[in-house]
Amino acid sequence: MATPEQQADILERLKNGVIEYDEDSVVAASREALDVGMDAYKAVMDGLAAGMDVVGEYFAKGEYFVPEVLMCADALYGGLNLLRPHIKMDAEKMIKGTVVIGTVEGDIHDIGKNLVKMMFEVAGFTVHDLGRDVPLDQFVDKYLETDADIVCMSAMMTTTMIGMPVVIEKVRAKNPRAKIMIGGAPINEDIAQKWGADGTGKDAPNALQEALNMIGVLRELSDQFKTERVQKEWGADGLLDASKT
Amino acid sequence: MVNNSKDTVMKVLRGDATRGDPVPNFSGMGSITLYGIQQLGYRFNEIHVDARKMADAAASTYRLFGFESAVVPFDMGVVAESLGAAVKYYDKADQGQIIYPTMTRKVIDRANVNVPEGLSEADAKTFVMKEIERQITDYELRMPPDIAHTGRIPVVLEAIRILKRELGDAVAVGSWTLGPFTELGQVMDLEFLLKMSAKKPDVVKRHLSFMVDYLEKVLSLYVEAGADFVTVREMGATSSILSPRMFKSLVLPALQDLFGRIKGVPRVLHICGDTNPIVELMAESGADALSVDQMNRLNETRARLPNVVLLGNYKPFGAPFCEGTPEEVDAMIKESIEQGADAVWPGCDIWPVVPVENMKAMMEAMKKYGVNSR
Numbered sequence: 001m002a003t004p005e006q007q008a009d010i011l012e013r014l015k016n017g018v019i020e021y022d023e024d025s026v027v028a029a030s031r032e033a034l035d036v037g038m039d040a041y042k043a044v045m046d047g048l049a050a051g052m053d054v055v056g057e058y059f060a061k062g063e064y065f066v067p068e069v070l071m072c073a074d075a076l077y078g079g080l081n082l083l084r085p086h087i088k089m090d091a092e093k094m095i096k097g098t099v100v101i102g103t104v105e106g107d108i109h110d111i112g113k114n115l116v117k118m119m120f121e122v123a124g125f126t127v128h129d130l131g132r133d134v135p136l137d138q139f140v141d142k143y144l145e146t147d148a149d150i151v152c153m154s155a156m157m158t159t160t161m162i163g164m165p166v167v168i169e170k171v172r173a174k175n176p177r178a179k180i181m182i183g184g185a186p187i188n189e190d191i192a193q194k195w196g197a198d199g200t201g202k203d204a205p206n207a208l209q210e211a212l213n214m215i216g217v218l219r220e221l222s223d224q225f226k227t228e229r230v231q232k233e234w235g236a237d238g239l240l241d242a243s244k245t
Numbered sequence: 246m247v248n249n250s251k252d253t254v255m256k257v258l259r260g261d262a263t264r265g266d267p268v269p270n271f272s273g274m275g276s277i278t279l280y281g282i283q284q285l286g287y288r289f290n291e292i293h294v295d296a297r298k299m300a301d302a303a304a305s306t307y308r309l310f311g312f313e314s315a316v317v318p319f320d321m322g323v324v325a326e327s328l329g330a331a332v333k334y335y336d337k338a339d340q341g342q343i344i345y346p347t348m349t350r351k352v353i354d355r356a357n358v359n360v361p362e363g364l365s366e367a368d369a370k371t372f373v374m375k376e377i378e379r380q381i382t383d384y385e386l387r388m389p390p391d392i393a394h395t396g397r398i399p400v401v402l403e404a405i406r407i408l409k410r411e412l413g414d415a416v417a418v419g420s421w422t423l424g425p426f427t428e429l430g431q432v433m434d435l436e437f438l439l440k441m442s443a444k445k446p447d448v449v450k451r452h453l454s455f456m457v458d459y460l461e462k463v464l465s466l467y468v469e470a471g472a473d474f475v476t477v478r479e480m481g482a483t484s485s486i487l488s489p490r491m492f493k494s495l496v497l498p499a500l501q502d503l504f505g506r507i508k509g510v511p512r513v514l515h516i517c518g519d520t521n522p523i524v525e526l527m528a529e530s531g532a533d534a535l536s537v538d539q540m541n542r543l544n545e546t547r548a549r550l551p552n553v554v555l556l557g558n559y560k561p562f563g564a565p566f567c568e569g570t571p572e573e574v575d576a577m578i579k580e581s582i583e584q585g586a587d588a589v590w591p592g593c594d595i596w597p598v599v600p601v602e603n604m605k606a607m608m609e610a611m612k613k614y615g616v617n618s619r
Binding site for chain 1: 342343485486491594
């Protein structure tokens, strides 16, 4: 078993490896975490996710732009792929939830969608990724098939977001309490509200920022919520409200 | 002496507008309305593939509302398609959906990679990523032998000719392509293009140099066919995505190269998203006019660039333009002019669902506020 100092050192290297987009270093630290018998979930949340949290701050401050964030995400996945199989799925702290996510029909921009997906994966959600250019009915079908907790739709183009209210309406028709998040460059709170979505980024132009902000919120949630409560009560509302604090 | 709408527009684009001249209201990007298309009896999917219908749709915004340009094409797939990307055409108007043609398969695309069987999900992803990186590093884009007859480029060329013939004296005919960096993102995996801009800039520079050569040829064909002005839309290089440093080292030289080679008509550089950190660099591109969207603090930009032609910057989707009242649209136009725009011009394609009364309110507002006071 690793000493607290060893653990702190590994977490620091995981975190910095993500921040410095040094995938090799993240992979090495992840192997070491497993070798010394560290809790894989702790390594993900307090190492990798903590690093991404800082990346989000850098992005907000204009120190990092999208290319850097993408490289950080690659580094994070390098660690996540190794650590995830070792996370004990019955861990009490884990958020249990199912998400259906995709980029709407007519739009093939999936960078923002993929980052949001990553955040959900890090937090332990089961993610059904429908990909890009997804026919609107597929969101509804998958939602019903998987009994998902959340439906996430993304659109990069002003010309494609117009499909979103159609899906929101159809999902709501099946389940008025469904949680729906929409995001993408042209989406803002006003649009989300008007269309009846539960949430989106506060400020449209930077949907990526909101994806990055989610990481911190999900980390907090994982500490605060027990599985059962999460299943019952947690939703996009809570998450996004939390992201504003 | 300004005679008509086209003269007003061309004078602004050439930087010759003076105090007391009318401020025009036009665009160099898609500016069609669903109302206009329905009046013509066309379906939304037809106007992207048929030169006659494309021209009619582009002309309808001028004919119905007095909008001061007619611009083709409407979708972002024309050039990428001519380089081998697959474009999908949707026909969902019956379901109440308007979907523009979209690239569904790029030339370099993850969906083209054959993953060996038996790999875990994580290993398969790593395999695909390595393969895409290798392809982008090794790949040489190739020009089609006869550009004027490749893909839909002949459709766009014919639509320009029709517009020129039928409206050319009265209204400015515009055409556009994406910028070299953004167009590369249409042809190859965007995520990797962005990462490699940081990791292997020389590889990206090589592809950019091809794209400048190619866009020069396409834009020159558009000009030859009769475009009175052209717009280059480099939104992929916005400061919402790329650092100003990378814009300067990677994208700006390509834009300068391209603008240096397009002759004979005014050239507009359009970038949307956050452009506040890069407007001075945009002004160094060699473009005759700059177009920015609603995220640009236009009054500041005006102060920073007193002698540059600025086109902007109302938001052509959502509220108020498409979802607000005519009074709100009136106020929006007033603000654009007060902030120092040389022409009222949208920050992106106009959303075709814009209500008729809001289009009318916008053009009416020009009569009230549209006088150059600079």
